[in-house]
Amino acid sequence: MDFSKAVSVAKDEYPKTVEKTIKYGTAGFRSKAEELDFVMYRMGLLASLRSLNKKAVIGVVITASHNPECDNGVKLVDPMGEMLAQEWEVYATDLVNAKDEGIADVLKNIVKECKIDTSKEPFIFIGRDTRPSSDRLRDAVLAGANALNAKVKDFGIVSTPVIHFVVTCHNDGGKYGEPTEDGYYKKMTQAFKKLRSSGTTVGNYKPDIYFDGANGVGALMMAEIAKLLEGDMNIEMYNTGDGVLNHECGADFVKVQQRWPNNVPKTVSKRCVSVDGDADRVIYSYLDEDKRYHMLDGDRIATLYAGYIQELLTVSGLDLSLGLVQTAYANGASTEYINKKLGVPVGCAKTGVKHVHHLALQYDIGVYFEANGHGTIIFSKKGRETIRAAANDASLGAKQAGAARLADVMDIINETVGDAISDMLLVETVLHARGWSIEDWKKTYTDLPNRQMKVSVADRAVITTTDAERVCVTPEGLQETINKLVSSYPKGRAFVRPSGTEDIVRVYAEAATQKETDELAHKVACAVFEQAGGVGQLPKLPH
Ligand code: NG1
Ligand code: ZN
Numbered sequence: 001m002d003f004s005k006a007v008s009v010a011k012d013e014y015p016k017t018v019e020k021t022i023k024y025g026t027a028g029f030r031s032k033a034e035e036l037d038f039v040m041y042r043m044g045l046l047a048s049l050r051s052l053n054k055k056a057v058i059g060v061v062i063t064a065s066h067n068p069e070c071d072n073g074v075k076l077v078d079p080m081g082e083m084l085a086q087e088w089e090v091y092a093t094d095l096v097n098a099k100d101e102g103i104a105d106v107l108k109n110i111v112k113e114c115k116i117d118t119s120k121e122p123f124i125f126i127g128r129d130t131r132p133s134s135d136r137l138r139d140a141v142l143a144g145a146n147a148l149n150a151k152v153k154d155f156g157i158v159s160t161p162v163i164h165f166v167v168t169c170h171n172d173g174g175k176y177g178e179p180t181e182d183g184y185y186k187k188m189t190q191a192f193k194k195l196r197s198s199g200t201t202v203g204n205y206k207p208d209i210y211f212d213g214a215n216g217v218g219a220l221m222m223a224e225i226a227k228l229l230e231g232d233m234n235i236e237m238y239n240t241g242d243g244v245l246n247h248e249c250g251a252d253f254v255k256v257q258q259r260w261p262n263n264v265p266k267t268v269s270k271r272c273v274s275v276d277g278d279a280d281r282v283i284y285s286y287l288d289e290d291k292r293y294h295m296l297d298g299d300r301i302a303t304l305y306a307g308y309i310q311e312l313l314t315v316s317g318l319d320l321s322l323g324l325v326q327t328a329y330a331n332g333a334s335t336e337y338i339n340k341k342l343g344v345p346v347g348c349a350k351t352g353v354k355h356v357h358h359l360a361l362q363y364d365i366g367v368y369f370e371a372n373g374h375g376t377i378i379f380s381k382k383g384r385e386t387i388r389a390a391a392n393d394a395s396l397g398a399k400q401a402g403a404a405r406l407a408d409v410m411d412i413i414n415e416t417v418g419d420a421i422s423d424m425l426l427v428e429t430v431l432h433a434r435g436w437s438i439e440d441w442k443k444t445y446t447d448l449p450n451r452q453m454k455v456s457v458a459d460r461a462v463i464t465t466t467d468a469e470r471v472c473v474t475p476e477g478l479q480e481t482i483n484k485l486v487s488s489y490p491k492g493r494a495f496v497r498p499s500g501t502e503d504i505v506r507v508y509a510e511a512a513t514q515k516e517t518d519e520l521a522h523k524v525a526c527a528v529f530e531q532a533g534g535v536g537q538l539p540k541l542p543h
Helices: 004-012 037-054 086-097 101-114 134-147 160-171 179-197 219-229 250-257 296-316 330-344 352-358 381-392 398-412 418-432 438-442 478-487 514-531
Strands: 028-033 058-060 071-077 123-128 150-158 208-212 234-238 271-275 280-287 293-296 322-327 346-349 367-368 375-379 450-455 464-466 471-474 493-498 505-510
Touching: 004 037, 004 101, 004 134, 004 330, 028 037, 037 058, 037 101, 037 134, 058 134, 058 150, 058 160, 071 134, 071 160, 071 234, 086 101, 123 134, 123 160, 123 352, 134 150, 150 208, 160 418, 179 219, 179 398, 179 418, 208 219, 219 234, 219 293, 219 418, 219 493, 250 271, 250 280, 271 418, 280 296, 280 418, 280 438, 293 346, 293 438, 296 330, 296 367, 296 375, 296 398, 296 418, 296 438, 322 330, 322 352, 330 375, 346 352, 346 418, 352 367, 352 375, 375 381, 381 398, 398 418, 418 438, 450 464, 450 514, 464 493, 478 493, 493 514, 505 514
Parallel strands: 058 123, 123 150, 208 234, 208 271, 322 346, 322 367
Antiparallel strands: 028 071, 058 071, 271 280, 280 293, 367 375, 450 505, 464 471, 493 505
16 A cells, blocks of 8 residues: 555645544543644554455544533544554554654555555545534544545534444444434334323323533434434423533533533423433433522433343343443432342443443443443343343233343444433433432432542653542552541542543542532542542532
């Protein structure tokens, strides 16, 4: 393969503009949008080689998710909707950090190491979020793909989960669904309607929600879904794009600030569904009679799903293993509830979807969620086949109905990745099946008060961790300080880790009361500042 065009286009049109080393992290490359043109161009090159390597379509998603509108990012999607394989994260990092004239050598090395047959045509699917910079950055990816003569299908402005879905559908020959945006809507909404055939208002459940679109792509997609669900759900839409993306609204805002999103009417007991900037995370909220804010996050959704699936497994009599995977950010009360009350095994993985996904693979039915609302359910081959067979076996009597519901759950859920809209539809399904209001859902267990803080340090890489990030290894002594602080708070728990998507260290704390939690988080944040090279001002006590 001749890489001279790749080098000349790089030099002439997409020269490297950033000297600092950047790394392909948990969410691909993320940075200020104006620093990303050359990165996007090179990811167009890399996606092309990955496509040749896997002899399959590779996805490219341009988004910075929940981050501010001025940021952007890029991640590649592997053939079955998985995150890019670890070895290729290293190639991505090498390629992006090479000098312009060094690109050819990196590409040649990848071809050689992976024994890539370069005589074929690469094929790439691209999608982007609503950020103003995303259009320009898409052109840069296209230029990279073009330099290696790749065929490209541009899906325009779509959520991250749509790209995972269409890539999977294309590569498995349409078994998972039709590889189009419409195919995605169709598959989910049809299964949803089947599961709710018994009417819309049941017990305390009402089919009315507020939808907080974070001023992003989720709002555009929900407008389509709302049309298909007319008569089944009443969806009132807010933050649909007039305001700034993720600003004082959306899933990350409500989760981190623990506040009702801007512009959404403050109606008592109404369910509000907030999604993030690329619609792969979802958080539910409501206001009680005293207008106090309540949030139901990824932990709550995971427990709701696990309880429902457990029940369907009992009804259907199927002998399939069910497990749940969380990260260290999961509320301690949720872990206890799942383990002790539901009796479902719980695993803890490192932050980042690929880690939780990986651990969930050990079960026939693996539910995984990050507390921030990113998660899904995955089914093993055995699980999938057993459920489908039982769903079609009339001799099973009542058991068949349970299996058929499980089969519909498989169709609503986007197994390829966490998906705000599909997750919302399954939450609505379970609440409907149980006849629950959002308050009923909240009553299942009581969250421990928790707090997240950010600390700026000169080099966040000085913090290293182990045990699914719950224990800090370096700088030496920091963990001892944390242990000491935690031990003086009843139900105290705290950990620190460097963010994979922002240049900060994250602090998490839990304790028996909010006041104590805030105090503990603050003390741990100050310890990080002092022992890990804090910059700027000492962290302030949250209020
Ligand atoms: P970092 O910045 O590494 O904490 C954040 C989220 C992750 C994941 C990624 C990808 C938290 C605490 N962290 O990662 O869970 O969603 O972004 O978007 O929410
Ligand atoms: Zn996201």
